[in-house]
Amino acid sequence: MKILIVAAEATPFAKVGHVAEVIGSLPSALAKLGHDVRLVIPRYGRISPNKFDLKPVINQLNIPLKNERTEPVSVLASSLKEEVPVYLIDSDRYFNREGIYGYPDDDERFILFCRAVLEMLPQLNWQPDVIHCHEWHTALIPYWLKTQHATTPFYRNIASVYTIHNLAYQGIFGYRVLEIAGIADYNFIYNNAQEHSELVSLMSLGIRHADIISTVSPSYAKEILSPQFGENMNGLLNERSDRLCGILNGIDTNHFNPATDRYLAATFDVKTLKKRGANKLDLQREIGLPQNPDIPLIGMITRLASQKGLDLLEQIINPLMQLNIQFVLMGTGDQMYHEFFSQIAQRYPDKMALRLTFNAILAQKIYGGSDIFLMPSRFEPCGLGQLIAMRYGSIPVVRKTGGLADTVQDFDPATGEGNGFSFVEYDQWMLFATIVRALETYKNREVWHKLMERDMQRDYSWDSSAVEYVKTFQRAIKLRQKVETV
CATH class of the missing domain: 3.40.50.2000 (Glycogen Phosphorylase B;)
Known part of the structure; x- marks a missing residue:
């Protein structure tokens, strides 16, 4: 043709x-x-x-x-x-x-x-x-x-x-x-x-x-x-x-490839996942958070708008910061979210890093260094962030809508099936509970490692x-x- x-x-x-x-x-x-x-x-x-x-x-x-x-x-x-x-x-x-x-x-x-x-x-x-x-x-x-x-x-x-x-x-x-x-x-x-x-x-x-x-x-x-x-x-x-x-x-799997990504501190693939830890430490250093290989690090790269679930995140951010986590948010958008999350980052300097920009190099570091990738969208026609995150071994937490529903299946600890964590109702406490489920699963390193392997082996090429x-x-x-x- x-x-x-x-x-x-x-x-x-x-x-x-x-x-x-x-x-x-x-x-x-x-x-x-x-x-x-x-x-x-x-x-x-x-x-x-x-x-x-x-x-x-x-x-x-x-x-x-x-x-x-x-x-x-x-x-x-x-x-x-x-x-x-x-x-x-x-x-x-x-x-x-x-x-x-x-x-x-x-x-x-x-x-x-x-x-x-x-x-x-x-x-x-x-x-x-x-x-x-x-x-x-x-x-x-x-x-x-x-x-x-x-x-x-x-x-x-x-x-x-x-x-x-x-x-x-x-x-x-x-x-x-x-x-x-x-x-x-x-x-x-x-x-x-x-x-x-x-x-x-x-x-x-x-x-x-x-x-x-x-x-x-x-x-x-x-x-x-x-x-x-x-x-x-x-x-x-x-x-x-x-x-x-x-x-x-x-996604362009040649461009988004953790085995060849020149922006990562350490390249890796599904067989060399142990090398991925160096990227987490490098990301923590880059964004000014304490370097700790064990604390779960949540990443989010998004337009700062309510469509992307920022209104839900706004309502649970303080209780979220009480958990044993680190959180990096990068993006630009509505001024009210710029101001709100700037205040949160100042209040919790050892837990939250905010970058009000889009930086392609930092984006790759977030994909390659975060443990969890957050996309709680109100609606999402397809979403590429979750596909890239899975390619880099960052486990998605998403709302079950649009392309997020088609690509992320909720993890069932009883059967071991699923490749991420999702919630249906657009509600701040459903989001909070789903993040907590992911954090509890993260404590079981063997299960988490299998999730990473499963996501990295999925084919989301064109x-x-x-x-x-x-x-x-x-x-x-x-x-x-x-x-x-x-």
């Missing part, structure tokens, strides 16, 4: 969140299966032409925008791991900025991006069988393939797959966005409520018009059909539930997920062809 992947971010070019990790890994896994895979993202100001060896492939495309105005863009080329061609849409006016999101004209920026992606394909003389779109930034591509390009010979047989990484971020704009995009037939009122009748969800266009809709875990695909997790989109998703599937994300995506692409192509023959 010829597969075009379209996203707003991808490692190593530009990253805000875990979406970039996915987009930076999936194309290579698909290419390994023998497919012609190409990737397209915007060329942001932070993407250095010299560092990424950017070469011009299309000098100028005039992209139509509102009021019959056109905007010139160019297309640059690079590669991902020397095997996947990468195209970068270059617009000095819209993308030559240091940041990626959060600008007042984000609607115009990504409308331009979507149009440019489709306009560049005939110029490249490359016609994909399927376009794989990610998040709201790319939602107009499935819409245009089914509307204004539906009868255009070059586009009419191109299938689309639309992946939702997090339904909470939908690209909500005022009705002005319809004028910019040239949309006359928008028929979805956000929230189905009169007070929101002037709001447009760009994501809804991708959901309504894609040949297949996917999410990043099987459990999340089921959860978003309910009002609790549907983010006011569950009605539309239920309408198209026959086209909805969930495919678990993978290999199996890529096979599932191939099946999904094939189904989308068949559905598209079926429409064409009717």
Whole structure:
């Protein structure tokens, strides 16, 4: 197959969140299966032409925008791991900025991006069988393939797959966005409520018009059909539930590899787990906690937001600090959590370390040196943190939701089955009790060692997920062809 992947971010070019990790890994896994895979993202100001060896492939495309105005863009080329061609849409006016999101004209920026992606394909003389779109930034591509390009010979047989990484971020704009995009037939009122009748969800266009809709875990695909997790989109998703599937994300097991990770004080694998202890001592030294090989060390790398369970942690942090533990929390987010956990770290300097940043090197040290990895999320479409932690032998404590439910099975001391610790009810004392269960299990070093071995031996590479995506692409192509023959 010829597969075009379209996203707003991808490692190593530009990253805000875990979406970039996915987009930076999936194309290579698909290419390994023998497919012609190409990737397209915007060329942001932070993407250095010299560092990424950017070469011009299309000098100028005039992209139509509102009021019959056109905007010139160019297309640059690079590669991902020397095997996947990468195209970068270059617009000095819209993308030559240091940041990626959060600008007042984000609607115009990504409308331009979507149009440019489709306009560049005939110029490249490359016609994909399927376009794989990610998040709201790319939602107009499935819409245009089914509307204004539906009868255009070059586009009419191109299938689309639309992946939702997090339904909470939908690209909500005022009705002005319809004028910019040239949309006359928008028929979805956000929230189905009169007070929101002037709001447009760009994501809804991708959901309504894609040949297949996917999410990043099987459990999340089921959860978003309910009002609790549907983010006011569950009605539309239920309408198209026959086209909805969930495919678990993978991780780049070459990059996240404790046997070769240069940031660890001591590399290790499942056969040399005794060497892992040096990483714990190194992490304790790095974060300023007393060096003690025996005290259980809990790690948490997260966005500081209530969605990630910070509201639960806030309510139990003082009793948690009374236990024989150490705790390191790294991340940024809501100011109220910055202030609250700063106070806790000052109150318990020998027990808690706080880093209000994201540092990739320290992240690897936390994965490789912590004993327990905490993810008590209210909802979690997939989650990559628990997958990386297990790869490094840090046992996850999670809430049973979304991808966390699909990857972490609660440990049963009676049978010895399970690979982590989980709780169901979103409640602070359920979280506290689950952490205590993990700490009690940690005291039995033989049992804990088996848990570490079990998690490190699990396969969360992209290999199996890529096979599932191939099946999904094939189904989308068949559905598209079926429409064409009717």
